[in-house]
Amino acid sequence: MGTRIIGTGSCLPETVVTNDDLAKIMDTSDEWISTRTGIRERHLAKDETTAGMSAEAARRAMENAGVTAQEIDLIIVGTVTADQVTPACACEVQAEIGADHAVAFDINAACSGFMFALHIAHAYLQTGVYRTALIIGAETLSKIMDWSDRSTCVLFGDGAGAAVVRADGQPGGLLAFDQGTDGVKGRVLSCPNRSNNNPLVETSRELKYVHMDGQEVYKFAVTQVPASLQKTVEAAHLAMEDIDFYALHQANIRILQAVAKRLKVPEDRFPVSLDHCGNISAASVPILLDEMNRKGLLKPGMKIALAGFGGGLTWASAVLEW
16 A cells, blocks of 8 residues: 655745845855855745644645545644644644644654655554545744754744655555664754742753754765665666656755765756755755645656754655656
């Protein structure tokens, strides 16, 4: 029984912030950012919320798939920037779209969140517990950035991407996957939560922001991601040249180029959205996939490799037949 993506959707905040806009508020430039990252602009939330963008991306994915909210059995949202500690973002999405029969929960695997959600949904669907799942990657990263840290804040954007996944009796769909975690190195990309707050301790009211050791993250990505993709492609009984597109987490153009070089795959098989979206953590893979889908790039029978990687440190890859 295959697990197949049958529809995609995405939602980006209305406001676009260019590199030149950032140069007005910090010591940076379009040349400095674009040559090092490939990013020229990103969407930042003003009135939009993580749950609101998730719900809109979900509606567009369901419309694309031709399914109703009543058909959704399972909702999983990958995010590190939910609007509430509780309820979960997935529960807010369930209420917003009217998916009355769905089980809903969030997961935190940072930039691998959508991929982990895909693997979890696949496990549920293959057991026959559920038939149709809605998986979402969504972030409002702008609220956890230190906007005086030009080495980090210029990389990130806000948005949400979604996919409807269904189990059917047809061959194809998800062919193989791999995922992993290296918690020992987790501190190279981190964001502290609220401090302990009780009568026994003095509580700091200082806001905490994302901290990233860019060099360590780069070294992790350019070694672990090719290894994971190689493992997954081989598990699908395919060769690298059999893959039509590699839809990877959009962290940095130099990472994408390094992965392509290590795999000996032409760069034109690595579609890019980071130039106009930036790094949107868990949302980047589904947003890219939706862009590819709506441009008509994805044809039935194509082999697509997906990969997410980031905080945790976590990584995940999958090969699917469209």
